[in-house]
Amino acid sequence: MLRYLVAQSGDEIFRRRALLKTIQRSGRLAFTLVEHAFDHAFGPRINPFYHLGALSFFFFWVVTASGIYLFIFFETSIEGAYRSVEYLTHEQWYLGSVARSLHRYASDAMVIVVLLHLAREFVLDRYRGVRWYAWITGVLLLWFLYASGIGGYWLVWDRLAQYIAVVTAEWFDWLPIFGEPMARNFLNNAAVSDRFFSLLSFLHIGIPLFLLLGMWIHILRISVAKTNPPRAIMIGTLLALTVLSALYPALSQGPADLDTVVSVVRPDWFYLALYPLIDVWSPGVAWGIAGGGTLLLMILPWLPRRREAAAAVVSLPNCNGCGRCFADCPYSAVIMLPRTDGLPYDSQASVNPDLCTACGICVGACPTATPFRRKTELIAGIDMPLLAIRTIREKTLTATTKLEGQDRVLVYGCQPGIDLTGLAQKGVGVLTLPCVAALTPSFIDFVITRHHADGVMLVGCAAGDCYHRLGVDWTEQRLAGQRDPYLRGRVPRERIATAWVAPSGAKRLTQALDAFRSRLRDMGPYQKGGSLPPPSASPSSNHGEVSDAAYRLG
Numbered sequence: 001m002l003r004y005l006v007a008q009s010g011d012e013i014f015r016r017r018a019l020l021k022t023i024q025r026s027g028r029l030a031f032t033l034v035e036h037a038f039d040h041a042f043g044p045r046i047n048p049f050y051h052l053g054a055l056s057f058f059f060f061w062v063v064t065a066s067g068i069y070l071f072i073f074f075e076t077s078i079e080g081a082y083r084s085v086e087y088l089t090h091e092q093w094y095l096g097s098v099a100r101s102l103h104r105y106a107s108d109a110m111v112i113v114v115l116l117h118l119a120r121e122f123v124l125d126r127y128r129g130v131r132w133y134a135w136i137t138g139v140l141l142l143w144f145l146y147a148s149g150i151g152g153y154w155l156v157w158d159r160l161a162q163y164i165a166v167v168t169a170e171w172f173d174w175l176p177i178f179g180e181p182m183a184r185n186f187l188n189n190a191a192v193s194d195r196f197f198s199l200l201s202f203l204h205i206g207i208p209l210f211l212l213l214g215m216w217i218h219i220l221r222i223s224v225a226k227t228n229p230p231r232a233i234m235i236g237t238l239l240a241l242t243v244l245s246a247l248y249p250a251l252s253q254g255p256a257d258l259d260t261v262v263s264v265v266r267p268d269w270f271y272l273a274l275y276p277l278i279d280v281w282s283p284g285v286a287w288g289i290a291g292g293g294t295l296l297l298m299i300l301p302w303l304p305r306r307r308e309a310a311a312a313v314v315s316l317p318n319c320n321g322c323g324r325c326f327a328d329c330p331y332s333a334v335i336m337l338p339r340t341d342g343l344p345y346d347s348q349a350s351v352n353p354d355l356c357t358a359c360g361i362c363v364g365a366c367p368t369a370t371p372f373r374r375k376t377e378l379i380a381g382i383d384m385p386l387l388a389i390r391t392i393r394e395k396t397l398t399a400t401t402k403l404e405g406q407d408r409v410l411v412y413g414c415q416p417g418i419d420l421t422g423l424a425q426k427g428v429g430v431l432t433l434p435c436v437a438a439l440t441p442s443f444i445d446f447v448i449t450r451h452h453a454d455g456v457m458l459v460g461c462a463a464g465d466c467y468h469r470l471g472v473d474w475t476e477q478r479l480a481g482q483r484d485p486y487l488r489g490r491v492p493r494e495r496i497a498t499a500w501v502a503p504s505g506a507k508r509l510t511q512a513l514d515a516f517r518s519r520l521r522d523m524g525p526y527q528k529g530g531s532l533p534p535p536s537a538s539p540s541s542n543h544g545e546v547s548d549a550a551y552r553l554g
């Protein structure tokens, strides 16, 4: 019986996972198509889809700035509220109206990008395992976001606000929590007081402050969280919203009058989509949708739970306490502790396995993870149990031994990124790592200066969209000598190519590899001291594209 039950629940988990996988795959395809179009239009570096979390922050600040301006003129009384908003809209059309419209449109934009951010994290499977924390706090943020926006509509005290007030009261009255029904407060004009408006204003400031606190909590476990989108995206979206505000200013829908019943309103669908349902169906159904939806989102990271690969492990005898792994871990999984083993260093690294996604970026940061080490057993200060540095060295040698010609390339790719199996051919070896930044630059040095291949190509996720968040940035900085451990000056940069490509970029990647090999043929074999790089060249300007040589594109 027990065996039967276990088998049944196993089947159930399998079915659930299969369904989720199908939804994720279709969602991913849809995102890829749209992102591909945006890549074409703007280039990957300023593709807004790669900065949705940061854009949410940006729109929050736009809403805050415009809100502060509105608040200067806002009157917190029943008569004054509508009048002051009308004054801003019509008398101060040049600034007040634009600020009001910006406040509204940026709030709508925030809902759009937050929902896209949620959907994207889901389809890319970045919500389970260690990431459950960001996911759960994100779900809670949705409630604060909606409460902030709906509260704002209420303050205008027009017909729409009246509709919201009455329907919200009906909605909450369905819950057996209030002694007196809330709806009584909106029976007629005499039932609403100026004090009530002061309370509303207070809430409309207080809830967004809690939203901000929640946003901070949301990114607590993410190191170097990107909370500002690239400047071009900020300027572009702000300009677009300002033009929209000037062309289609936000307008009130006539003064509220509780002595009459509202028959027609134009709701803002981004915030108020649930309201017609409360009206048409019942408050209970609306609670079912909102509460059930929240609950479903909350348990999603455990349907089923993701089992991360084995966490990084510190080898104290090999750790000199330099702290590079601590600085580079994108998930704050490494901490530095006082030394405990008597070696003459101040600190030692320690990994919290509950936060580790097994990306290996810490290994790529560790100066001891070098294939040149002559110790009998190659063990790094920090290493991945499933793909130890020793194994990467062995695989590097295996992948290069059979390569022939003067254009031999070893491609290091990343497991969450584009599938590289098609690239392996005569003259091209392929090795896939958990993240491209799991490779210390010394491996590139090793491969080229020891003649294992004529060139090295690093392939990672599209710029700004690294699955492990910082892998591409750290790799570029290490190559450019801006971040430890950096690539030694003796390695000819023209023998290195980088390609940051989305899964849809297979054709571009093949073309880049062909072009790279053709240049290697022209260069001839590597000779010690042959061609030295420009020392201060920076690769960051090619961020996001397939480059021919990491250093020459500065």
Ligand code: HEM
Pocket: 052, 053, 054, 056, 057, 114, 117, 118, 121, 126, 127, 131, 134, 135, 136, 137, 138, 139, 141, 142, 145, 215, 218, 219, 222, 224, 225, 226, 227, 467, 468, 469
């Ligand atoms: C006010 C709303 C939100 C803001 C401002 C926000 C902002 C951010 C930011 C800035 C990051 C870090 C991005 C990076 O540096 O890589 C992030 C990550 C994340 N967010 Fe949100 N977010 C919001 C809502 C949500 C929601 C509703 C969800 C899903 C329910 C969500 C899920 C996640 C997840 C799973 C990550 C972690 C990604 C990773 O570890 O790679 N967020 N968010």
Ligand code: SF4
Pocket: 311, 312, 328, 329, 330, 331, 332, 333, 334, 351, 355, 356, 357, 358, 359, 360, 361, 362, 363
């Ligand atoms: S494997 Fe990745 S998540 Fe784990 S400690 Fe290293 S850098 Fe951090």
Ligand code: SF4
Pocket: 314, 318, 319, 320, 321, 322, 323, 324, 325, 326, 348, 349, 362, 365, 366, 367, 368, 380, 381, 382
């Ligand atoms: S990078 Fe390596 S040597 Fe430096 S603290 Fe981390 S484990 Fe130790």
